[in-house]
Amino acid sequence: MTDPLSRRPATVADVPVVHRLIAACEESLHGEVTTSADRVAVELGEPGSEAVVVLGPEGEAAGWGWVRGRRATVDVHPRYRGRGLGGSLLSWAEARATGDRLAQSVPHSDLAAIALLESRGYAPLVTEWLLEIATDVEPEVPAPAAGVTVRAFRDGDERAAYQVIEDAFDEWQQRRMPYEEWVRHTVGRETFVAGASPVAFAGEEMVGAVLSTDGAEGRIQRVAVRRDQRGRGIARLLLLEAFRAFHRQGRRACTLWTHSDTGALALYERVGMTVRRSSTVYSKVLTVTR
CATH class of the missing domain: 3.40.630.30 (Gcn5-related N-acetyltransferase (GNAT))
Incomplete structure (x- = not known):
């Protein structure tokens, strides 16, 4: 029963x-x-x-x-x-x-969920990876490129960070988040850690940002660099700054999620991150008239 x-x-x-x-x-x-x-x-x-x-x-x-x-x-x-x-x-x-379609992320280890989705007509769309890096040893952080300065996120940075991050994400995401929604997902969360969320400036303009939340491990939630500033090592620098900040707060590992549409996996691997586990976003075209 x-x-x-x-x-x-x-x-x-x-x-x-x-x-x-x-x-x-x-x-x-x-x-x-x-x-x-x-x-x-x-x-x-x-x-x-x-x-x-x-x-x-x-x-x-x-x-x-x-x-x-x-x-x-x-x-x-x-x-x-x-x-x-x-x-x-x-x-x-x-x-x-x-x-006109519906998508859901499923871990590769959840074979029953994968079988259910496939039986209902869902097909793989993108692959997602949860990456990790040990921070039991404080990482070395290189000096920034000429003309670039880096500091921790602080009150008043919200609008500039939103612009940098959403402009970068527009290259692959289907929908740009309105500002208030973006705040709820990032800097407005209870677990947001400003001290482990470094931002980069070229002159007076913010050109890069890493936003993080805390848990048993440090969690990198957003990584973005303005298009015209890429290739200068800014993303790598910001990630290492975040890893160092979490190390100093007693966190011995950091994680982040990325997926195949971003093309960023190689960047994270170059800073020493490795794949802990993976999942797939399954998608289905909905044919029911609404």
């Missing part, structure tokens, strides 16, 4: 229960938890998004789904897998997607 399940919309009040679910999934798949509660809060509070949580008999989350535009997330607690819950939540997400 299976436990009875109930389903209801999820809100920001559900951050703790949803985060526990995600943590259980990550622990089961990877032996570690990398998603922070404040990231879940950002997603649940995202304007234009919808979310649902499936609850077990004791109020624990058995699964959840989230959708906004073309992006979706579906997670099922390890204890509740094999009951068709993943397929049900995927159908829920497809019915609420507002774009």
Whole structure:
């Protein structure tokens, strides 16, 4: 006999229960938890998004789904897998997607999720990598190029950092984030660490930025250099500055995510990062008329 399940919309009040679910999934798949509660809060509070949580008999989350535009997330607690819950939540997400396709990222180790998506007509779109570097030894940071200065992020840098980062990301992302949304995803997060978020200037103009959040490890969230300043070692310099800052804060490793559309994997490997694990974004064209 299976436990009875109930389903209801999820809100920001559900951050703790949803985060526990995600943590259980990550622990089961990877032996570690990398998603922070404040990231879940950002997603649940995202304007234009919808979310649902499936609850077990004791109020624990058995699964959840989230959708906004073309992006979706579906997670099922390890204890509740094999009951068709993943397929049900995927159908829920497809019915609420507002774009002409839907995409979801799936770890390469989650064979059941991959099989489900492929059975529903999803195909690989891009590869994502979680990169890591040990920071148990303080890294050496080279001097900046002539005319370039580097310092830690501080109040008042938000607009300039937004411009640099979104201009750089426009080269591959499908949608430019509005400023307020960008703040929620970056410098407005509870775990944002200004001291480990170096920014670079050429004269008075910001030309590069690395934005980081904290956890058990340092987490690099954004890396960008203005197009006309590339090839001067600025990205490498900013990354090493961030690694050094996290080392001095007692963090013994740093991580970041990148994907195949950015073309940045080689840069991160040159500063000593290696792939810890990978995932694939699966995408499906939606044919249902809305």
